[in-house]
Amino acid sequence: MTEELMTRLHALYLSEEISGYICSKLSDSSVNPGWVESGLILKGFEGLLKDESIQQEYVIPTEQSINLMIDRGMDLVNKTGLIIVGSQGIISEKLAILFTDDKKKPNRKLAIAFRLEGYTPQDIGRLISKYELEIPLMSEFHEPNIDYIEQLKIDVGNGYVTDAFALSMPRGKINPTKWIQESLEEKSDDVIFRTNKLEMSPIFALLFSSWILDFKAYQELKKGIIAAVFMQESHNEMIIWDSSRKYAIFAVINDISLEEITHRYLLSSWLSTKEKMKPPSKTKEVVLETETVDTPTRPIVSAKRDKTSTKEHVIQERIDAISTKIEKLEAAEMSRRLGIIEKNLEELKASEESHDAISLSPDITTMIDVFRKRIDSVVMRLERLVERLDDTERRLGSKIGGQIDDK
Known part of the structure; x- marks a missing residue:
């Protein structure tokens, strides 16, 4: 439940494992500017809410992200939305914005944003799954497919993905909305993969494409990546906008949990070429192994020494x-x-x-x-x-x- 998630986030903040967080309630008039401040319930960060740095790092990205999720119907009961944004690097700093039900007041929604470093996308998925969604976590680790486009094709073949397309971004500046429309309407070389039937994916793709132009939290990043998961009642909708690899994916996914989505797709999307993953020997949590330079070992003491x-x-x-x-x-x-x-x-x-x-x-x-x-x-x-x-x-x-x- 939300209380458990907020308790967990505050504990992580107190121990300096996350940079900060905010939690605001969404009222009927909340789409107006300033609703994050007026609806603030809990916070944890250094500084004041009106500080420019806090506005840029938490308030403005939260307002913009919630607007997108409202447009996709996430403000309805029993629907949850998650947006993660950050630069390439599996444990690079990321901002996560969660839009979920207020368990105390079922007709009210809460917006929770937290900024953290040293966490993988799957770590974020596990955190939300355990403390907010209250669903079972993955018990074993298997190394995900490094090529998430290939994983998309596999899941289409297995029936998990029924409506999806993947595009290769052209170099230079583009108008996302126009580019997506033209790519789907014509035989474009930018289309890497698509299912035979496209119904829902173009709808939320066009919503996202018009929204991303003003999302400064992404525009200011080098090799920025945005991932969104909209948890509808009967299915999940996934978006990956990967400027580092120049890929854009929009997919409708069935019978795969939030953590499994972060494991199958988001780990590999944030993974850089110098990083690799392996399961730890005991905890079976996802860990990062970076390439290191071999250091000389201490010389063995000779048995002949006195x-x-x-x-x-x-x-x-x-x-x-x-x-x-x-x-x-x-x-x-x-x-x-x-x-x-x-x-x-x-x-x-x-x-x-x-x-x-x-x-x-x-x-x-x-x-x-x-x-x-x-x-x-x-x-x-x-x-x-x-x-x-x-x-x-x-x-x-x-x-x-x-x-x-x-x-």
């Missing part, structure tokens, strides 16, 4: 390990992040007092208290590690006749 030299080597390795831990977990950084959490907690409490706010989980305060105690414990352990490091350096220095250089 015991004293071997002990010094072992002690040095332990000191290096402790130093690495301290560098990764600085007490000052922990204190800074704790301060941010405490600040956001106060904002959360203020939001909960609002008469129209979505009530978050009552366990959120307990969660923050537990997290604060864990931070305090980490700081104490770090201080003890520093003391042990100093003591070890003194003892080692007395044995080998000198001090170890700080690095």
